[in-house]
Amino acid sequence: MSDVWGERADAYRASATHASDADLDIVVEMCNPHAGVKALDVATGGGHVARRLRDQGAEVVTTDASPGMKPDVVCRAEDLPFADGSFDVVVTRIAAHHFDDIGRAMGELARVSNRVVVVEDTEYTSEEVEQAERLRDPTHVHSYSEEEWRTLVESAGLELERVERFRKTHDFDDWLARCNCTGADAERVRELLAPWTSDDGATWSDTKLILEARKSQS
Ligand SMILES: C[S@@+](CC[C@H](N)C(=O)[O-])C[C@H]1O[C@@H](n2cnc3c(N)ncnc32)[C@H](O)[C@@H]1O
Numbered sequence: 001m002s003d004v005w006g007e008r009a010d011a012y013r014a015s016a017t018h019a020s021d022a023d024l025d026i027v028v029e030m031c032n033p034h035a036g037v038k039a040l041d042v043a044t045g046g047g048h049v050a051r052r053l054r055d056q057g058a059e060v061v062t063t064d065a066s067p068g069m070k071p072d073v074v075c076r077a078e079d080l081p082f083a084d085g086s087f088d089v090v091v092t093r094i095a096a097h098h099f100d101d102i103g104r105a106m107g108e109l110a111r112v113s114n115r116v117v118v119v120e121d122t123e124y125t126s127e128e129v130e131q132a133e134r135l136r137d138p139t140h141v142h143s144y145s146e147e148e149w150r151t152l153v154e155s156a157g158l159e160l161e162r163v164e165r166f167r168k169t170h171d172f173d174d175w176l177a178r179c180n181c182t183g184a185d186a187e188r189v190r191e192l193l194a195p196w197t198s199d200d201g202a203t204w205s206d207t208k209l210i211l212e213a214r215k216s217q218s
Pocket of ligand 1: 063094
């Protein structure tokens with residue numbers, strides 16, 4: 001993989017929609033971090049989940065496919081180099097839509113957890129939104145519906161315990177700039193996202209699904 005993400009690392013570390021927002025609070029609550037909890041943050045990006053879990057006493061290992069994100073371990077979510085059940089909590093936030101093989105990645109998240117898997121990702125809206133996402137960022141693979149997530153979670157041997165939704169508002173200029181999307185591409189992205197754009201054109205919004213799943217006992 002070329003390190004396109006490494007070039008974006010500072011933008012993602014600074015991104016307000018990644019560093020804060022109530023969706024991050026929900027993810028942290030689902031992870032239930034405290035001293036003695038071993039957590040794995042997969043596709044950590046700017047490290048916002050890891051930081052919050054560490055603040056609450058958890059011992060956290062970070063992974064990311066991009067060396068430029070400076071994770072503890074550089075690896076793909078599809079190939080986690082950890083033994084079965086190594087972590088109490090395995091979490092991945094706003095990254096699964098980049099995974100080439102989501103089924104394999106979910107299998108890996110479930111395998112290395114001994115208790116809980118928490119996933120936050122963008123909910124599938126429409127083919128227009130998918131087209132806009134790919135035009136803005138060619139590393140976008142696919143967003144999934146709640147039904148598709150239910151199948152992915154169950155196929156990985158997990159039981160879905162809780163689903164939350166969070167409406168996330170993106171500053172349009174910042175969102176395009178993070179992926180260096182400019183000119184005609186940016187104009188087309190704005191056209192495609194018009195139904196989800198504010199009247200003044202300054203923001204658009206999508207929905208994040210936040211899932212808490214547990215290792216099946218059987
Ligand atoms: C939007 S950022 C993640 C945001 C971060 N988790 C947060 O909460 O702010 C997406 C990250 O996914 C990583 N990534 C993309 N494909 C991956 C894969 N197959 N396995 C692991 N990481 C991947 C990228 O390198 C990037 O750092």
